[in-house]
Amino acid sequence: MLTTLSRKIIMALTGLFLCLFLVIHLLGNLQLFLPTEEARLQFNWYSHLLSGNILIKIISYVLYLSILLHVIDSVIITLKNKRPAPRYQYDQRGRASKWYSRNMGILGTIILIFLVIHFKDFWYSYKFGNMPVDSKGQKDLYQIVVTAFQEWWYVVLYVIAMIALCYHLIHGITSAFRTLGLYHPKYVRWIKYFGLAFSVIICAAFALIPIYIFFTMK
Amino acid sequence: MMKLNANIPDGPLEQKWENYKKKAKLVNPANRKKLDIIVVGTGLAGSSIAASLGEMGYNIKSFCFQDSARRAHSVAAQGGVNAAKNYKNDGDSVYRMFVDTLKGGDFRAREANVYRMAECSLNLIDQAVAQGVPFGREYGGYLNNRSFGGVQVSRTFYSRGQTGQQLLLGAYQALMRQVEKKSVKLFTRHEMLDLVVIDGKARGIIARNLDTGQLERHAAHAVILATGGYGKIYYLSTLAMGCNGSAIWRAHKKGAFMASPSWIQVHPTSLPQSGDYQSKLTLMSESLRNDGRIWVPKNKDDNREANQIPDGERDYYLERRYPAFGNLAPRDISSRAAKERIDAGYGIGPLKNAVYLDFSKAIKEQGKEKIKEKYGNLFDMYLKITGYNAYEVPMMISPSAHFSMGGLWVDYGLMTTIPGLFALGEANFADHGANRLGANSLLQASVDGYFIAPYTIANYLADEIHTGKIDSEQEAFKIAENEVNTKLNQLTDIDGNKTVDYFHKTLGKILYDYCGLSRNREGLEKAINDIRALRADFYKNVKIPKDMATVNIELEKAGRVADYLEIGELMCYDALTRNESCGAHFREEYQTADGEALRNDAEYQFISAWQWNGSPDSPILHKEELHFEFIKPIVRSYK
Amino acid sequence: MKLTLKIWRQKNQTDTGSLQEYKLDQLNPHMSFLEMLDTLNEQLIIKGDDPVAFDHDCREGICGQCGVMINGMAHGPLPHTTTCQLHMRSFNDGDTIYIEPFRSEIFPIRKDLSIDRSAFDRIIASGGYISTNTGQAPDALAIPIAHEVVEAAFDSAACIGCGACVATCKNGSAALFTSAKISHLVLLPQGKEERAARIKNMVQTMDKEGFGHCTNTEACQVECPQNISVLNIARMNYEFIRAKALEK
Structure with a gap:
């Protein structure tokens, strides 16, 4: 039987691993800022690299597992918190904490919905769909991405999801380090700044890509 | 007349306690689990004795009326706890602490008891540190001390302004550890309503479950009362709302003598009453007097703001009357001096019931930062409660009832006049004489519980190992339970038109006026009549909700106030029969030409021990003569 | 008014x-x-x-x-x-x-407004103490404790056990209360001896009572009358991981 603390530790570890993945993902996406043809070859090469390497494969399974665990664990925690959670007729407890800290579940759900769409459109197409090929014979994911980002609603969805992710991370990163036992005030402060910077930079960069493509590729 | 025997061991002062321990009877570990002990109260004395006896292997039942053992009023003590460790190398010793305490109490305590308390103070600090009490320390890691009123050394150990809380948590945690080990069974939300005496020995209690209203019988081989003081009898006091004298009073009515009940310490630095809705007077630590100057305007009805009154028109009356000690005169003296000015019409504040405690000079000399560092939390508290910023305007303070030096009479072994009934901590009349020194109350409660009672109770119980289980189905338990039940029904049946608080407040006012900081014959006689009339009114007109089966707070309070209405009368008799002034007891008829207390050692060098004689108006006085073999009583002077 | x-x-x-x-x-x-x-x-x-x-x-x-x-x-x-x-x-x-x-x-x-907080007592009973019997203590100066350490321990020990942290927590978690006691005791050299047993027992009791998970919203510290720091909770997590990692 897991304790309340160990369940949170699982959330923290899986969450932090997913943060690491965000960096790898972003590194790939940044290649989309290159001039069109260069970007196409480079991006498709990187995508191929990520799908072929055995090491990357293992990591990707850990990734899937992490997403799954993170989601399932959060559902369990949320359900278990229902019983002890105080309920008031008149409630102003919100003044004592940040809205995004209180609503990690909702933010997470938005991210999860986004992930499902995201996986279906890119990951599933890439793995199992009928893909065009580029000049080097690589699967042309670039084309799929650029086509998708021509749709305004898709860009909006993407940006909303990144805002949700950003707030999810602002709370999540500091919270995860605390859950893993970082108690020294100095490092707690550092992590807080680091978490904030990380969240904003990563999410802004992710969000800029569809906007950039939408406005430059028309 | 019954001769009171304090059972003080033979030998020189410094060997008495050793001699006692050498000769005390013991109970072997196998026999301890055959013995049941009831401890009422979970403050510092109650928790520490329950935990200590539990550790030794006795079966303990521990009772408190609060919802957790951690809430007892020991928690509120701020300043510190004294111990003669002499870590400061400033000439402290057990002997010096003994002298200070005895002198502070105006030579109205037993030498042997006081010496033992000073002696045991050494172990207490060790014990508390081992439990994890975070006493203030210096940068090198060694324990720090501060000084308190009435002494010339630094012997007060402290945990910021929450020493009582930290010591209590240490004892509470030790208690909870025994609860987990099942050697102590804890009954929270239970109030003791009667003592059961069988064949002259304390054999159990009747307790009421405050949640269900059920009366319960609990039997034991010994009963320990650690139920604190009854200063709340004044209604407005520094005590918690629930503090009461009911446990000791009900034991008194079963035969335990009450000693010197009129010795109540009035603390000089509490916040003044601001209206008749007020329920308590918050204490501001005595340490403030280190830097604060106390004054009132020289002119009556000076309605200017404090800061508008020039220095020449201020009367720094403590500095004027007691130039040697000034603002650091002992508590009884400072309180009395404040009352004198207020009564003379010089009081300040909306109700003209306070004096100023002014930090402007200290702030000017030392800087605001320094003052903030020393007293920041107190200034914050003052702001929270009054809404005034004491860095800019002087604090308004006034005297408030605080600590009862009186209590159940106990012998050297802390046993009352009922065999098997022990009283610990503030509940007994203890070691403070007629006035308690600051930071000695935590000490006394702790040493009683940790280091004294474990020996003296074993000494008593050694003769009980063959008694066998005490049966709570015995007739005496039934009778006691019926009496309690009748009394409760009597109270709810009155169904009058005045609340319990009305009676409590009225009683408090009578006592403040006539049996407070200063007393005189005429006033005390009037008070006795007023209290009798008030008591009659109470039993005719009090209104209490009838519900007996759920939480009924009014009923709880009514029982306590009913007892206060009797204790108050005894206090007046006690004050009336003591024709001298000593410590907290100041009889206006017995003062020097310049208004100082006039003690009368020739006739009043004794402890008054009162025996219940069937009704509140006919108590019988017994005297325990005090003998001073090792120190000669002198006149206390702080001029 | x-x-x-x-x-x-x-x-x-x-x-x-x-x-x-x-x-x-x-x-x-x-x-x-x-x-x-x-x-x-x-x-x-x-x-x-x-x-x-x-x-x-x-x-x-x-x-x-x-x-x-x-x-x-x-x-x-x-x-x-x-x-x-x-x-x-x-x-x-x-x-x-x-x-x-x-x-x-x-x-x-x-x-009405009166509640039963005895769950807090049970958490303390399960390990919120230093196991020392009366009379066993060595001299108070036997182990020096640095000023900062004892002050930090005091900050945690100042908890008054009112339950505002639980009442205000969206999850009904008792993490602040429990961690304050764990921090108080583990900061002091006297309390380090039984740190592993203490954390495990207290967390177990906290869970058994049914308190929720701490999700670090930090509302508890804001409402705490004693301003007990949420970093106590982080320390509790550290102690927990440490105890689990060193478990035999």
């Missing part, structure tokens, strides 16, 4: 309870919040109604017995202030004030 009060009334633990409205006037703004309730009760008693039961004792902010939700905030609007230290000048004439008990399934309501 005049007030409209909406107070949670509940006869006993099993009763469903509801908010009842009361009107009070001629209140003095210098009254404490609890004295305002005293005034209401005086009126109710004389009318023959049942007075409102609420927890309180020392009325100077240290016993930890008082505590209600005032307008949906634990201990009311002032930060780091117990209910008993709150005064009516923090409200305006004509205000409507909602008063509810600290709620949690783990803190059953005894009556």
